[in-house]
Amino acid sequence: MAMAMGMSGRRGGPTAxxxxxxxxxxxxxxxxxxxxxxxxxxxxxxxxxxxxxPPAIDSRVPDALVLQVSAGGKYALNHQPLNGARLREELAAILAPRPRKVLFVAAEGPLTYGEIVAAVDAGRDAGADVIGLSPH
Incomplete structure (x- = not known):
């Protein structure tokens, strides 16, 4: 084991x-x-x-499903009223036979963040693969 000390300087003392x-x-x-x-x-x-x-979403096109969300928990799918208490079940029945499970959520009027999230969650639970938010 070598020590890292050497003798240097005028006095000859150890240096570390x-x-x-x-x-x-x-x-x-x-x-x-x-x-x-x-x-x-x-x-x-x-x-x-x-x-x-963005392409215009026309609810008259049969392939496009637009879920309109209104204040107070009112829902409509392509302008057809839906029961808010059975929203997931009704959306699941509509989405089940479709090969492309795409749903657009459109807010009508001033809504809270929670109301929009509830609609998106209902669409996801119903089996929608892609959910888009529509500006109208």
Missing amino acids: EINMTPMTDVVMVLLIIFMVVQQSLQRGLIVQVPPPE
């Missing part, structure tokens, strides 16, 4: 030298830990971005 190897090891371990932690902190959200000019 810092051993850099342990410090380099600690820095490398910290670098690896930070790299691993950084990878686990990255979270993503899958989002479908609409085209620059």
Whole structure:
């Protein structure tokens, strides 16, 4: 075992030298830990971005299902009233035979965030694969 002391100077006393190897090891371990932690902190959200000019949603087209949500828990599908208490069941019956299970949710009037989320959740529970929010 070699000591990091040498004899130098006019008086001939011992001088201490810092051993850099342990410090380099600690820095490398910290670098690896930070790299691993950084990878686990990255979270993503899958989002479908609409085209620059969104196509007009026409509720008269039989393929498009537009769920209109009004204040007070009133719902209509393509202007046909739905029972709010049985919304999930009625939507499931309508979506079941369709090959493309796409539903658009349109808010009519001032609504709370919770009312829109309830309509989106009902559509998701009914079996809609894609749910879009319509501006009208």
